[in-house]
Amino acid sequence: MADGQGQTALDSVLTRIGQVVMLHHAGDREEARHRLLGLWAEIGVHGDALHRCTLAHYLADTQDDPEDELAWDLRALAAANEAEGEAAGDRSAGYEGMPAVRALVPSLHLNLAADYARLARPDAARTHLHQARGAARVLADDTYGDRVRAAIRRMEIRLEEGGPAGWWGPPRRRP
Numbered sequence: 181m182a183d184g185q186g187q188t189a190l191d192s193v194l195t196r197i198g199q200v201v202m203l204h205h206a207g208d209r210e211e212a213r214h215r216l217l218g219l220w221a222e223i224g225v226h227g228d229a230l231h232r233c234t235l236a237h238y239l240a241d242t243q244d245d246p247e248d249e250l251a252w253d254l255r256a257l258a259a260a261n262e263a264e265g266e267a268a269g270d271r272s273a274g275y276e277g278m279p280a281v282r283a284l285v286p287s288l289h290l291n292l293a294a295d296y297a298r299l300a301r302p303d304a305a306r307t308h309l310h311q312a313r314g315a316a317r318v319l320a321d322d323t324y325g326d327r328v329r330a331a332i333r334r335m336e337i338r339l340e341e342g343g344p345a346g347w348w349g350p351p352r353r354r355p
Contacts, residue, residue, distance in 0.1 A: 193231050201238050213242035229263035230280060240291060250295040257288045286316040286328050293335055309335055
């Protein structure tokens with residue numbers, strides 16, 4: 181019974197995150213940021229790693245400053261690594277133990293590549309693009325996997341072409 185209650189609590193947090201993400205996608209970036217930060221404060225820095233990963237991933241999208249966006253994306257990746265370590269019982273085990281995290285990892289690295297490219301750090305951008313490409317191999321042949329792989333290809337082109345400063349757009353939806 182206790183396990184079922186715990187799972188319900190976990191699912192309710194992810195549902196709440198999803199509701200705020202819909203608000204953001206509807207165009208209310210400021211309110212979405214405010215609500216996501218409220219959830220972050222509620223969960224805390226030692227809360228469930230999957231929740232922190234998901235929250236930080238979406239909080240990055242609501243940032244105005246590229247350095248702040250990078251900081252949230254780095255938090256998301258750190259929480260993903262922690263979540264996988266918890267699931268596997270060994271932090272060096274990789275992403276095979278937790279499908280939800282494994283599915284986010286390519287996108288997390290892709291977002292970091294975009295962040296670094298925007299900050300004129302092409303070597304760091306290429307490193308994360310390489311990691312995104314490798315992590316994408318586990319994605320299913322579905323709409324999500326196709327979108328992530330297409331975004332990786334677009335980022336590869338951007339990094340190869342080396343567009344003008346500030347040209348790098350994130351591989352994620354912005355209002």
